[in-house]
Amino acid sequence: MSGVIEIDGLRKTFHSVRRGRRVAVDGFDLRVEAGQVHGFLGPNGSGKTTTLRALLGLVRADEGRMSVLGADAPDHLARVAGRVGAIVESPQFFGNFTGYRTLRLLALAGGVPVARVDEVLEEVGLGDRGHERVKGYSLGMKQRLAVASALLKRPELLILDEPANGLDPAGIREMRDLMRGLAANGVTVLLSSHILAEIQLICDHVTIISRGRRVAAGPVEQVLAGFDRAECLVRADDLARAEELLLAAGLTVTGHGDHLVVGGVPDPVTVSRTLGEQGIWVRELTPLRPDLESVFLELTGTTPHPGVPRQPDGSAPHPGPAVIDLDDVRGVDA
């Protein structure tokens, strides 16, 4: 089955007189299948927006092959543009136009019935504010308007770059429900976001980009499983004795003051049994499962370290465990 979005070996370098040469995307690959809600993650400056802009024909790629809904991008993008809704980075609109007029002009240009404008304004919660000027909108309202513009043509594929930017918690939840509703109706969604918890809640697949390269891709559970070290947090009456017993049982143990982190524990029962048999009572036993944030920080090398300044692409120049072998990580790829 051909992917709804396919990107192979995308490269893009920006040249600037003032800032010199900057490699934004360096041989990046992405594949999104029909019906997926696909998260696209990466630190600031990692190449996410450049990738999306190249895919949508706004930036010229230096190398690589891209296709959207089976049409080569950007050359044949016009063939499928009516089926693709997109917003890229922080959306900007003409301040003196109302939200309604902004969408009406897009609907006219795209041959979409103007009656659809009121529907999408309602869908994104701008029904009452649609006839106000955009310059009076908050960032969150502009974001909703951008999403409305992407939904206007009832797209089969929705590409959203940071759609939750500027939204309050209620707005984020509404956006999440909207995405879920769209996915349930068969819309394929490519969602770039910094809010990793959101991605974990909404997306079934994920691709992580760092320094212009793909560092992980696949179903969310599978990506997370690749980083599951089978660890448990243990609090017990006698920590020193507990540590000795667990080490003797062949487990890896790290002391953290009032608790231990025990590694190599496929089943937490092993810990409670080992300690219980020796009369040490466990007060807390919590399996430590990796979440998307920890995986993201590890893969992209952006784990913050006190006193170490972050690089423009969000990564920290730390020689410790945050630096990983990208080729090894590619093994996580589904």
Added chain:
Amino acid sequence: MNLIRAEVERLVARRFVQLMVVLLAFAFAVTAATTLAGSHQPSATELAQAQQKAVAERREMELQHSRCLAREQGAPPPVEDYGYLPDDCSELDPALRDRLPVTADYLAGVFTFTRQAEPLLYFLVAFLVLFGFLVGASYIGADLNSGGVVNLLLWRPRRLTVLGTKLGTLLGLTLVLSVLSSLAYLGTFWVIAQVTGYPGPTNAAFWAGLGAIWGRGLVLVLLAAALGFAIAAMGRHTSAALGAAAAYLVVWELGGRIVLDILQAARPDQLMLSTYVGAWLAGEMKLWDASVCANLTHGYCDGSYSLGWPAALAVLLLFTGGLTAAAFAVFRRRDLV
């Protein structure tokens, strides 16, 4: 077609465009009101007196010319002093004058259409040229700057079609506005002349002359609109066009002219766009090349030369067309980040 409709609506809805139209209407109203207030319909006596004065003046010119010719043929000098007679009698030939005295010249406080229509039309063309340049620059500049073009390209990912439609819409609407406003403008002053002024002798030659200025003025307005659009599209901002225009006027038209004058360069006017604008609008421009006579210590030297409208049009088209083509080429390949 849908894209054109959307662009027409977008352009008409722009507040800057609306403001410029209001300014045009305001300038129009003020000019018409002051004309109306300062003019009266001439009485039969005033008309008769003015006609007599015009006839007398023309007759006097013919007499002077005849006296000059008589002197050339060796006739004895007259007893009475008829004033200065030049060596070259063609200077006094009424047939070689740009215009002869007419009745309207002697009607005080009367708006005469045939006499005022031309300067009024030049004023309107100047306003419309400014309108075209500013609206052209702001239309694409604001759209590029506000992300409107990016939004549109997400819907219609054909860059040249989108930019071409925008330019076409701009030129079309500017032409419609220019035609309508100039017809309303001249029509209003024609009515004012009929009601509280003097229409003057309108013949086919008058209307043809006025029509030629009008047509050339409309072309100039369209060129100005395309120029503003092209520069702003290349600079991605309205201010790019305004800055380029201001820089050109100050650095080249003013500074460059002074430098060329110091260097005694030949025909410096030919290097100035304003010369071609003037020549195109007027149909022909007579210019003076000081360098031709620079080394002449005595005797007659004619350094004059003229520039006709075909050459002026060619230069203006080449300049505007070149910049517009460059804007399309740049936009086609540009990264929209």
